Amino acid sequence: MSAPLLEVRGLHVEYAGSGILRSRRGTVHALRGVNLELHAGRSLGVVGESGCGKSSLARVALGLVAPSAGEVRWDGWTVDPGDHVRMRRMRRELQVVFQDPFGSLDPRMTAGASVEEALEALEGLTDATAVRSRVAAAFDSVGLERGLASRYPHELSGGQCQRVAIARATVVRPRLLICDEAVSALDVSVQAQIVNLLADLSRQQGIGLLFISHNLAVVRHLCDEVVVLYLGRVVERATREALFATPRHPYTQALLAAVPVPDPRVASRRATAAVAEEGSPGTQPSAGCAFAPRCPHALDACFGRPPGLEAAGGGSVVSCHRWRELAGIA
Amino acid sequence: MRSTPGSAEVTGATVLAIDGLRVVFDTEQGPVQAVRGVTMDVMAGECLAVVGESGSGKSQLFLACLGLLAGNGRALGSARLQGAELIGSEERGLASLRGAAVGLVSQDPMNALTPHLRIGEQLTEFVLDRGRMTRPEARGRALELLRSVGIADPETRYDQYPHELSGGQRQRVAIAMALMPGPVLLIADEPTTALDVTVQAQVLDVLRGLRGQGLTIVLVTHDLGVVAGLADRVAVMYAGAVVELATADQVFSAPRHPYTAALLEAIPRLDAEPGARLAHIEGQPPGSQERLQGCPFAPRCAFARERCRESEPRLEWRDGRASACHAPLPGGWTP
Numbered sequence: 221m222s223a224p225l226l227e228v229r230g231l232h233v234e235y236a237g238s239g240i241l242r243s244r245r246g247t248v249h250a251l252r253g254v255n256l257e258l259h260a261g262r263s264l265g266v267v268g269e270s271g272c273g274k275s276s277l278a279r280v281a282l283g284l285v286a287p288s289a290g291e292v293r294w295d296g297w298t299v300d301p302g303d304h305v306r307m308r309r310m311r312r313e314l315q316v317v318f319q320d321p322f323g324s325l326d327p328r329m330t331a332g333a334s335v336e337e338a339l340e341a342l343e344g345l346t347d348a349t350a351v352r353s354r355v356a357a358a359f360d361s362v363g364l365e366r367g368l369a370s371r372y373p374h375e376l377s378g379g380q381c382q383r384v385a386i387a388r389a390t391v392v393r394p395r396l397l398i399c400d401e402a403v404s405a406l407d408v409s410v411q412a413q414i415v416n417l418l419a420d421l422s423r424q425q426g427i428g429l430l431f432i433s434h435n436l437a438v439v440r441h442l443c444d445e446v447v448v449l450y451l452g453r454v455v456e457r458a459t460r461e462a463l464f465a466t467p468r469h470p471y472t473q474a475l476l477a478a479v480p481v482p483d484p485r486v487a488s489r490r491a492t493a494a495v496a497e498e499g500s501p502g503t504q505p506s507a508g509c510a511f512a513p514r515c516p517h518a519l520d521a522c523f524g525r526p527p528g529l530e531a532a533g534g535g536s537v538v539s540c541h542r543w544r545e546l547a548g549i550a
Numbered sequence: 551m552r553s554t555p556g557s558a559e560v561t562g563a564t565v566l567a568i569d570g571l572r573v574v575f576d577t578e579q580g581p582v583q584a585v586r587g588v589t590m591d592v593m594a595g596e597c598l599a600v601v602g603e604s605g606s607g608k609s610q611l612f613l614a615c616l617g618l619l620a621g622n623g624r625a626l627g628s629a630r631l632q633g634a635e636l637i638g639s640e641e642r643g644l645a646s647l648r649g650a651a652v653g654l655v656s657q658d659p660m661n662a663l664t665p666h667l668r669i670g671e672q673l674t675e676f677v678l679d680r681g682r683m684t685r686p687e688a689r690g691r692a693l694e695l696l697r698s699v700g701i702a703d704p705e706t707r708y709d710q711y712p713h714e715l716s717g718g719q720r721q722r723v724a725i726a727m728a729l730m731p732g733p734v735l736l737i738a739d740e741p742t743t744a745l746d747v748t749v750q751a752q753v754l755d756v757l758r759g760l761r762g763q764g765l766t767i768v769l770v771t772h773d774l775g776v777v778a779g780l781a782d783r784v785a786v787m788y789a790g791a792v793v794e795l796a797t798a799d800q801v802f803s804a805p806r807h808p809y810t811a812a813l814l815e816a817i818p819r820l821d822a823e824p825g826a827r828l829a830h831i832e833g834q835p836p837g838s839q840e841r842l843q844g845c846p847f848a849p850r851c852a853f854a855r856e857r858c859r860e861s862e863p864r865l866e867w868r869d870g871r872a873s874a875c876h877a878p879l880p881g882g883w884t885p
Contacts, residue, residue: 269746269747269748269749270717270746377834377835377837378604379834380834407603407604407772407834407835408603408772408773408774408813408816408817409603409812409813409816409830409831409834409835409850410603410830410834411816411818412816412818412828412829412830412831413830413831413832415818415828415830416827416828416830419827434746434747435747435818436747436820437817437818437819437820437822438818440818440820440822440824440825441818441822441824441825441826441827441828442825460824460825461824464820464824474748475747475748476820477751478747478748478750478751479747479775479820480750480751480754480773480775480776480778480779481775481778481779481819481820481821482774482775482777482778482802482814482817482819483778483802484778484779484798484799484802485799485803486778486779487778487779487780488778488779495748497700497702497716497718497719497749497752498716498717498718498746498748498749
């Protein structure tokens with residue numbers, strides 16, 4: 221197999237505590253030794269709850285935050301912010317769509333100008349005819365009427381703004397699109413449109429997706445493979461089929477159990493919340509497995525030492541002392 | 551526990567009767583109707599979910615009942631809480647009403663909690679200010695409520711500040727605070743939207759427990775998923791009007807309004823075929839400035855006919871359920 225398009229090795233990201241908290245809590249470890257890879261044209265879901273480090277992962281991949289340890293490789297090249305030529309190329313090949321469709325567009329720029337700007341800035345394309353035809357094609361591909369090009373963000377709906385953001389990201393023909401909670405702020409009926417659009421773009425144009433989301437059901441619709449993060453660590457990685465059919469990590473199981481089911485017959489039969497409350501702010505982390513304090517299956521041993529990532533068959537990896545036992549595998 | 555959904559109607563007592571309620575905002579572009587004539591009853595002991603997407607008017611409807619509309623908003627029509635008119639009554643009367651008779655829980659618990667006051671002070675402030683309880687009584691009730699919403703070690707939490715609690719704990723405290731004066735109605739407006747999915751499940755458990763104890767709850771949400779398993783009845787809103795009102799079972803298993811059906815289909819589900827396309831609704835809800843003609847959903851509706859584009863259907867009751875559609879889906883239709 222060819223080299224992965226995006227490869228992350230032993231990634232650590234730390235933020236200095238800010239303000240009055242700096243002295244008390246010190247450094248915040250957003251990511252603690254994350255490995256992952258994404259091949260061209262594939263879609264990888266990164267799931268986890270707030271504070272799991274999923275957005276830090278996006279920022280590092282985009283070169284917006286420098287890792288405190290570990291490395292990021294783009295198409296085999298170790299990302300080096302000092303190498304302006306390669307960085308420039310990577311910035312074109314690697315695009316991002318954020319959660320807030322209004323906040324990610326310049327309010328003083330029309331939808332068309334936003335998309336044009338990306339072409340000019342990243343491809344240096346200035347020929348008016350060429351720009352116009354590329355922008356029109358981008359509008360078509362995201363299902364936006366060309367007539368909306370003259371509108372400003374405040375004149376567009378949330379779904380339309382998100383389409384403009386996707387047009388802006390895809391007009392430069394990227395190889396990977398990072399979606400950081402890109403559909404979370406949208407209404408359900410519009411969310412479905414954008415999820416289908418991303419699936420189409422990925423399939424038709426061969427764009428890889430790094431889809432960061434807290435919504436497992438959306439990830440299931442869109443991603444070939446899924447990584448589950450908990451407090452900055454990968455706790456499970458599996459193909460879509462394996463993760464949803466046989467989730468191995470108790471945290472993955474808890475996340476799946478917590479997804480609301482839109483069916484009263486199922487919902488009323490369900491057991492109540494499967495995991496303990498998240499820790500209060502400032503709670504001392506466990507010296508062992510980070511999930512142990514909330515885990516319904518934790519034993520004393522789980523608090524003693526952190527579990528490593530183990531192969532769990534079918535290309536899956538899981539980080540749990542008890543996964544074999546819980547899965548009924550001797 | 552109630553045995554059959556909708557049986558709240560049998561027990562009879564109406565807690566909140568909303569009749570022809572309209573909410574109008576005066577804007578630079580002229581008046582905008584956010585709620586266009588809503589009539590619904592909230593029955594004693596039931597959990598009524600009011601579901602809609604952004605701009606459907608679901609939140610403004612209840613903010614209007616509580617006199618909490620923004621300065622340029624006006625409420626017209628009627629909303630009676632246990633017979634007492636809420637619309638157009640004096641601001642002072644409303645303030646004491648919404649503090650005591652109606653508890654409100656909103657999306658962000660930090661809005662309900664004051665950062666520099668201890669949890670115990672916030673919980674007891676209202677009842678102590680009004681001389682409704684002595685300090686030991688108030689403390690006792692606060693601790694009991696904290697326990698009932700699943701706060702472990704309430705004595706410790708009582709003396710802590712909001713920032714010492716997690717997001718889920720804060721929302722539990724906000725619920726306890728809304729319950730302190732012993733309200734007859736709890737309005738929960740997107741109570742779990744800002745929470746992580748595992749925490750959301752816990753807060754929904756708390757609401758389910760309160761419903762089991764007989765509390766009347768209005769759950770305002772955009773998420774049909776959180777409604778299932780909690781709501782007895784569901785009102786679906788679109789473009790400022792109720793388009794369907796029925797028991798939760800009816801809404802989920804046999805929606806009559808095409809919008810309800812389409813909304814149900816658009817929800818990403820864990821039991822769907824992996825990698826399958828989502829059923830989506832073309833277009834988007836009408837903007838607040840848009841002039842409506844005919845059924846507001848018609849431009850997006852797969853079943854729309856000529857008549858739908860000409861006249862807006864009224865909410866009509868049939869077989870104990872209501873829908874506002876010229877061509878409702880047959881009862882046995884399932885998504």
